[in-house]
Structure formats: structure tokens, C-alpha cells
Amino acid sequence: MPYLFGADTKTIVLKTESHKLFHEFEVEAGQEVKKGQPVIIVADEQVQPAATSSTTQQIIGFSMHDGLAGELVTVMMKAFALLFVECETDSLAAGPVRIGSAAVYNGTTGYVLIDDDTVGPTNQLGWALEGGDDGDIVRLAVL
16 A cells, blocks of 8 residues: 555654755765655755765755655755855866855945855855856855
8 A cells, every 4th residue: 555655654854943944956876865864955956865974064954855866855954044156266066165264245246255265163154056167156055
């Protein structure tokens, strides 16, 4: 007999904050994500399960359901908002970022500047959801 949700169900998420930020990501090739598993962003809107070596800065949230490589999973984000920001550096990688090193804000374009160099627990602004080059506009999940 089929189950309502397609598989045996069990409680994984006990409670969530009202109006929590959720975002959909593709599971990276060769990876598999399980419900309730912490995930890290590894490429433009692609995630994989966090490893034992993953830092709290890398973990973007927890998967709300199972997903195989190439499938979409919804992630309950640690972030509280998504913003458009500007890359201050060439070859910005998707993942943890900080405020730009030269300036916080580009008065000409009207965007906050971000950089992925030396991001740590004391300076992390959030996670870039995609990579980019100097001047590119990308989405930022704000911590």
C-alpha cells in the first residue's frame, strides 16, 4: 500500500520557526541528500551532505526531504533573507562570504560588496548562492 508521502514517514523535523526561509537546491552529481541532513553549497545552487570536516560556516541548513543527484531538495536555511549583492573579487565561489575588503557598499551600483577570501566565524556575512567575477550581481543568503 502506498504511503501518503511516497515512503515510510517518521518525524525528522520537530518544529520550525514561523516564516523560516526555505530555498530549493539541486543535489550535486554523485551525491545523495537525506531528510534532516545538514548540507553545504558546493557550486551554483548545488548542495551535498555536510561531511564530518564541514565547518559551521559551510553548512547552509538542513534538507527537508531525500534527494538523489540532479534532483531538487528544499533546504531549511540558517539564513533569514536573500539579497542581491555585488562580487568584489574575480572567481568568487558559491558558499561562505564576508563583506568586501575595499568597501562595504558600491555607491555607483547601489549594492553591498562581498568577497570569499578568509571567511571565518567572526566576519561571515552569509552564503553566495552562485559564484561570479568582479562586478557580477549574485544572490546572498544573509546569516
